[in-house]
Amino acid sequence: MLRVEGLGKRYGRRWALRRASFEIRKGEAVGLLGANGAGKSTLIKCLLGLLRPSEGQVHLATEASYLPEQPQLPGALSPLAMLRFKCAARDWPREWAESALQASGLAQAAWERPLRQCSKGMQQRVLIAWTLCGPDSKLMLLDEPMSGLDALGRAEILSLFQQRKDSGSAILMCSHIVPDMVRLCDRVLLISGGLIREEIALSDHSLVEAEMLEERLVRWQ
Amino acid sequence: MALSRLGLLLLLIPLFVWSHARLPHGSGSPPAPEMARDWDQRSELLHGMLAGPVPGFWADAAILQLFNVFDAARYTKGELRRRWWRELAYLLHEALSLDPRFRDGLRLTEGLLGYEPGFTEEAVDMLEQFGPNVASGEYLLVASFLAHVELHQTERALHLAAMAADKPDVGSLAQGFAAKLLLQHHGCKAALAFLEYRKSRMPQAYADQLQSRIERMRKDPACQKEATHDNVRPAFTNGSEAGTPS
Amino acid sequence: MALMRFTFTEVFHHRAYQLMMLACLLLPWLMLVPMSLFLLDLGKVLADLLFTTEHMMLAGFVFFMALPLMARDIEQKVCHLLLSVPMSRSTYLLSRYLGMAAAMLPLTGLLLLSSAAAFVFVAYQWPDYTTLDLAWGVPLGEMLLLLPYLALLGALFLIVVLASGSSESMVFLFSVWLLSWSVPPVLEALMRPEVAAKMPHGLFVLVQALEYMLPDLSSARLSLDVAHAHWPAPEMLLAYACEHLSYAGIALILAMLRFERRDLA
Structure with a gap:
C-alpha cells in the first residue's frame, strides 16, 4: 500500500529526515517510535505531501487518511x-x-x-x-492518536484500529506510548536524529516486547 | 464570602456612578483652540488621507463638530472669538474640500461665516469656489449679495450674480438682483442686455416673466433718459459665454 | 464546492458573525438619529453613514473573521485535515476564498435591504431633503463597495500564505489596509501635473507602481457621487468592477502559486 524510498527532508543545512525507506502492506500496522524531534511527524507530513521532500520518493497505492497531532x-x-x-x-x-x-x-x-x-x-x-x-481498506496515518484519551478510551480506540487492520486497512502510527504501539503494531521503526535506526518485528505483543522497545529507544537517544 | 462580595459591589456601583457624573464626558464644548488653524494644501492632503474612502462621512463629522464650535464661539469676544471663528472656518473648509457638493456646508458658510466680521471675504471665496458644484444657484446668489453689501466689491458681485443666474434653478430673485446691480453700476443698457441674454437661454414658456421685467425696465424714466443720451458702455453682452460681465 | 459550503457554514455559526448580521439590519435605522441633526442634505448624510458602516463591517469581517480563520487553518493544522480529504492546495485556497466571499454577501445583503427600507422611510418623512432615487442608488453603491473588500480578501490570502504566523499576517494586512485607505489621496496629489513635473522620474514611476500594487479601497469618488444621486457612467462601473475582481484574482493566483510550493509544518 505504501512504499518509501530514500525519503529525506532538509531545512536549510539541517536534515530533519534522511534516507527513510520502508514499505507497508495491506492489513499491516507499523509503528514509528522516537523521541521528540526525532523526525516522526516530518516523515508523516512528507508522505502526505504537506512537506516537500528534499530527496527520495513515496509510492502510495491507496486512499490515505490522516490524523494530525492536536489540530x-x-x-x-x-x-x-x-x-x-x-x-x-x-x-x-x-x-x-x-x-x-x-x-x-x-x-x-x-x-x-x-x-x-x-x-x-x-x-x-x-x-x-x-x-x-x-472506505474500509485504506492507509491510515496516525500522529499521536491516543493523545487526550484516558486508559479506557485508548483501549477502545486500539481495538477499533485492530478491527480496521483486520479488515484490510494499513496503519502507520507514531506515538510516545510504547505499550499502545506494541499492542497494535506488527513492526516498529525506531527513528532518531532523522534516521530510521532499526526495524523491529513484534511477535507476541507482550509487555516484554514493550520493555525491549523502550530500552532500544533509550539506546538511540 | 458571597455576602462580602455583594456588599463590595453595592459600594462600588454608587462610587462609580458618583465619580462618572463628576468627570467631563462629551459635554459638547470642545476645548478652546490654543492657536488658530489655517486651511492650506497640507490640511487638505491630511484630511484626504484620514478620510480615505469615506470623505462624505468625514465631511459630515466636520459639520457636527462645527455645531459644537459655533455653540462655544457665540458668546466669546476678542481674540478668543477670532480663534473660535478661525476654527469654524477650518471645519467648513474641511467639510467642503472633502465633499464639494455638501449643501449643509455651503448653507453654514453663507449663514454663519458670511456674517462674522473679518470672515465675510473668506466665506465669499468659499462660496465662489464650491457654489458652482451644486445645482442650485442660491449659494452663488448669497455670495453675490455678500460681495455687494458687505464687501462692496461690485464687479465680483456682478460676476457671482451672473454665475447664479446661469444655474438651472435660477429664480426671479437671482435675475432681479443681478439686473438691479447692473442697472445701478453699469446702467440700463447693461441690465437690459443681461435680461435679454437670460431670456434667450430660457424656454419660451418660462420667458414671460423676464419679458415683463424687460418691458418694465424699458419704461423706467432713468432708462429712457439713458437711451436718449446713450452714453453708457454695455457691461454685459450676449457674447459672454459664462455670463460674466465684460 | 463542499469546502466552500463548509467555510460558509463555519463562518455563519460564529456568534460574532451573527451579531454583525444583526448590526447590518439595525444600523441603517439607528443612523437616522445622527442624520436628523443635519440641515439640508439628509439623504446624502444617511448615505455617507451607511457607506461608512459597510466599510467598517466588511473591514471587521476581513480582520476579525477571515484573517483568524485562515491563520488558524495554517498555524493550527486545520488545513492538514482538510487537505487530507484529499484535495489540492489550490482547490483548498479557492474554496476557502469563495466561502468567505459568500459569507460577505449576507452582511451586504442585509445592510442593503435595511438601507433601502430606511431610505424609503426618509423619502416619505422628509421629502424635501432627500430623493427616493437613493432608495435604490445607495443599495447599488453598497453592492459596489463590496468589490474592494473582495480584493482585500484576495490580498489577505496572499499575505497569509507568505507570512509565518497570525501576528505577522495581522501586521501586514493592517499595513496594506492602512496604505490602501490613506495613500490614494497622497498619490493623487503627487500625480497632479504641476507636482509630477517637479518630481524625479524614478520617484514618479515608484509612486505609480505603488498605486497599482495596493488594493484600491478608495471608492471615495464613487461613494460621493452616489450619495449625491449622481450615477456613475456604466463604463466607469464596469472598469471599477473589473479592477477589483482582477486584483482579487491576481492576488489569489499568486497565493496559490506560493501555497503550492510551501511547506506546511
Whole structure:
C-alpha cells in the first residue's frame, strides 16, 4: 500500500529526515517510535505531501487518511458537520459520517454540539472518526492518536484500529506510548536524529516486547 | 464570602456612578483652540488621507463638530472669538474640500461665516469656489449679495450674480438682483442686455416673466433718459459665454 | 464546492458573525438619529453613514473573521485535515476564498435591504431633503463597495500564505489596509501635473507602481457621487468592477502559486 524510498527532508543545512525507506502492506500496522524531534511527524507530513521532500520518493497505492497531532478543530461546527463535509467532498454516502462517529465511540448527544463545547478527549474521538470515515481498506496515518484519551478510551480506540487492520486497512502510527504501539503494531521503526535506526518485528505483543522497545529507544537517544 | 462580595459591589456601583457624573464626558464644548488653524494644501492632503474612502462621512463629522464650535464661539469676544471663528472656518473648509457638493456646508458658510466680521471675504471665496458644484444657484446668489453689501466689491458681485443666474434653478430673485446691480453700476443698457441674454437661454414658456421685467425696465424714466443720451458702455453682452460681465 | 459550503457554514455559526448580521439590519435605522441633526442634505448624510458602516463591517469581517480563520487553518493544522480529504492546495485556497466571499454577501445583503427600507422611510418623512432615487442608488453603491473588500480578501490570502504566523499576517494586512485607505489621496496629489513635473522620474514611476500594487479601497469618488444621486457612467462601473475582481484574482493566483510550493509544518 505504501512504499518509501530514500525519503529525506532538509531545512536549510539541517536534515530533519534522511534516507527513510520502508514499505507497508495491506492489513499491516507499523509503528514509528522516537523521541521528540526525532523526525516522526516530518516523515508523516512528507508522505502526505504537506512537506516537500528534499530527496527520495513515496509510492502510495491507496486512499490515505490522516490524523494530525492536536489540530485546533473549527469550534463553531459540530462533529457531524465536519464528517458530513468529508463525505460531501468525496461524494461518499452521508451515512458514512454517522457510522464513523458511531465507531469512534463518541456519545450521540455530542454529535451536533459545537466542537468548542467538546472536551479534549471528545475532540480526539472526532479526529479518529475523521480518520475512520471512508472506505474500509485504506492507509491510515496516525500522529499521536491516543493523545487526550484516558486508559479506557485508548483501549477502545486500539481495538477499533485492530478491527480496521483486520479488515484490510494499513496503519502507520507514531506515538510516545510504547505499550499502545506494541499492542497494535506488527513492526516498529525506531527513528532518531532523522534516521530510521532499526526495524523491529513484534511477535507476541507482550509487555516484554514493550520493555525491549523502550530500552532500544533509550539506546538511540 | 458571597455576602462580602455583594456588599463590595453595592459600594462600588454608587462610587462609580458618583465619580462618572463628576468627570467631563462629551459635554459638547470642545476645548478652546490654543492657536488658530489655517486651511492650506497640507490640511487638505491630511484630511484626504484620514478620510480615505469615506470623505462624505468625514465631511459630515466636520459639520457636527462645527455645531459644537459655533455653540462655544457665540458668546466669546476678542481674540478668543477670532480663534473660535478661525476654527469654524477650518471645519467648513474641511467639510467642503472633502465633499464639494455638501449643501449643509455651503448653507453654514453663507449663514454663519458670511456674517462674522473679518470672515465675510473668506466665506465669499468659499462660496465662489464650491457654489458652482451644486445645482442650485442660491449659494452663488448669497455670495453675490455678500460681495455687494458687505464687501462692496461690485464687479465680483456682478460676476457671482451672473454665475447664479446661469444655474438651472435660477429664480426671479437671482435675475432681479443681478439686473438691479447692473442697472445701478453699469446702467440700463447693461441690465437690459443681461435680461435679454437670460431670456434667450430660457424656454419660451418660462420667458414671460423676464419679458415683463424687460418691458418694465424699458419704461423706467432713468432708462429712457439713458437711451436718449446713450452714453453708457454695455457691461454685459450676449457674447459672454459664462455670463460674466465684460 | 463542499469546502466552500463548509467555510460558509463555519463562518455563519460564529456568534460574532451573527451579531454583525444583526448590526447590518439595525444600523441603517439607528443612523437616522445622527442624520436628523443635519440641515439640508439628509439623504446624502444617511448615505455617507451607511457607506461608512459597510466599510467598517466588511473591514471587521476581513480582520476579525477571515484573517483568524485562515491563520488558524495554517498555524493550527486545520488545513492538514482538510487537505487530507484529499484535495489540492489550490482547490483548498479557492474554496476557502469563495466561502468567505459568500459569507460577505449576507452582511451586504442585509445592510442593503435595511438601507433601502430606511431610505424609503426618509423619502416619505422628509421629502424635501432627500430623493427616493437613493432608495435604490445607495443599495447599488453598497453592492459596489463590496468589490474592494473582495480584493482585500484576495490580498489577505496572499499575505497569509507568505507570512509565518497570525501576528505577522495581522501586521501586514493592517499595513496594506492602512496604505490602501490613506495613500490614494497622497498619490493623487503627487500625480497632479504641476507636482509630477517637479518630481524625479524614478520617484514618479515608484509612486505609480505603488498605486497599482495596493488594493484600491478608495471608492471615495464613487461613494460621493452616489450619495449625491449622481450615477456613475456604466463604463466607469464596469472598469471599477473589473479592477477589483482582477486584483482579487491576481492576488489569489499568486497565493496559490506560493501555497503550492510551501511547506506546511
